[in-house]
Amino acid sequence: MPDDDGHPLPEEMDLRTVLHALADPLRLGVIARFLREPAGTERTCASFELPVSKSTTSHHFKVMREAGLLRMVDHGNSRTAVLRREELDERFPGLLDLVAAG
Amino acid sequence: MPDDDGHPLPEEMDLRTVLHALADPLRLGVIARFLREPAGTERTCASFELPVSKSTTSHHFKVMREAGLLRMVDHGNSRTAVLRREELDERFPGLLDLVAAG
DNA sequence: CGGTAGGTTCGACTTGCATCGTACCTCGTA
DNA sequence: TACGAGGTACGATGCAAGTCGAACCTACCG
Numbered sequence: 001m002p003d004d005d006g007h008p009l010p011e012e013m014d015l016r017t018v019l020h021a022l023a024d025p026l027r028l029g030v031i032a033r034f035l036r037e038p039a040g041t042e043r044t045c046a047s048f049e050l051p052v053s054k055s056t057t058s059h060h061f062k063v064m065r066e067a068g069l070l071r072m073v074d075h076g077n078s079r080t081a082v083l084r085r086e087e088l089d090e091r092f093p094g095l096l097d098l099v100a101a102g
Numbered sequence: 103m104p105d106d107d108g109h110p111l112p113e114e115m116d117l118r119t120v121l122h123a124l125a126d127p128l129r130l131g132v133i134a135r136f137l138r139e140p141a142g143t144e145r146t147c148a149s150f151e152l153p154v155s156k157s158t159t160s161h162h163f164k165v166m167r168e169a170g171l172l173r174m175v176d177h178g179n180s181r182t183a184v185l186r187r188e189e190l191d192e193r194f195p196g197l198l199d200l201v202a203a204g
Numbered sequence: 205c206g207g208t209a210g211g212t213t214c215g216a217c218t219t220g221c222a223t224c225g226t227a228c229c230t231c232g233t234a
Numbered sequence: 235t236a237c238g239a240g241g242t243a244c245g246a247t248g249c250a251a252g253t254c255g256a257a258c259c260t261a262c263c264g
Contacts (some may be wrong), residue, residue, distance in 0.1 A: 014202060020125040024222080028118060046240065056223050058241055077231050078240050094196025102117060126252085140218055148210065156255050165251095179261050180210050 006066040010091040013068040017024060018092065021067035026050055027060050028099065034083035035100040042073060042080035108168040112144055115170040120194065123169035129162050130201065133171060136165040136185040138171040144175060144182035 008017075022028050030048055034041065045061050046054075061081060064070045069088065070081045088096055110116075124130050132150055136143065147163050148156075163183060166172045171190065172183045190198055 012107060015200060016125065016130060019121050019130070023118065023122040023125045026222095028121070028126060044240070052222085053224055054241075055225075055243085058243090059222075062242085072241095075231095077233095092200050095200060098117065098194055098197060128252095146210065154252085156211075156257075157213080160213085161252075164212085174211095177261095197239055 005072050006062070007071055008066070009069045010068070010087045013091050015092065017067045018069065018095070021063050021069055022099065024060070024063075026052065027064055027069075030060070030064065030095075031083065031099050032102070034070075035096060039085050040082065042082050044078055044080055046079075107174050108164070109173055110168070110170045112170070112189045115190075115193050117194065119169045120197070123165050123171055124201065126162070126165075127155065129166055129171075132162070132166065133185065133198075133201050137198060141187050142184065144184050146180055146182055158180070185186065 008042050022031065030050075033048065034043075037043075045057050048057070050060070052060075060071065061072070065072055065081070068084060068091070071084050073082055074082050083096075085096065124133065132152075135150065136145075139145075147159050150159070152159050152162070154162075163172065163174070167174055167183070170186060170193070173186050175182050176183055185198075187198065
């Protein structure tokens, strides 16, 4: 059962949902940029400076976290996003490698 | 350069295009069913009996072959589709394994 | 020759999704 | 207390994509 923020457990992740989340150029770009940074890197949504409005940015991050790609971490003042690298590697082995390879 | 049927070479295959092609339930189902059969299995589009019209079926197979997932083989009377297993494994290692694992 | 099987193409409709602006929320800070 | 930074929620809009029916094409068969 997803938590309040809609984070699915690894066994709840659905391949179709994940593929759909990755099929968008902006979202695929966000995941690819996470993969170029050290594991565990936390970034605010705004730090990606996507060429869309704030609400659209929020929408894309919602799609990614509900698919299981990202986890939102509450830091009081600001929330940050983290790539769920280990869980994704466990549930969908090789998937992130494909994204990293482009 | 794609041939007359729109088949891309392995190095021309685009991850985004492939992910988009796989994000549709009907198309993902077709690939999954190919993966449950011996490598090299040829099937007609109609043999999948998708719950959509003939023209829609043709549309989905066009999306898959233009993404590089399938190759259409002309047999005179009927055309058959083949999963491009080896080429996909070379270009996107692990991708088909993910689809097979569901 | 016509009929049939299997696919394709075309135009039209309809659904889904990305996008936006606005309003709102929650901290932390001045 | 008020304000700003960072995100979220909601309603509306516009475009991309799925869907369909009808017409067409090619190869085989009777």
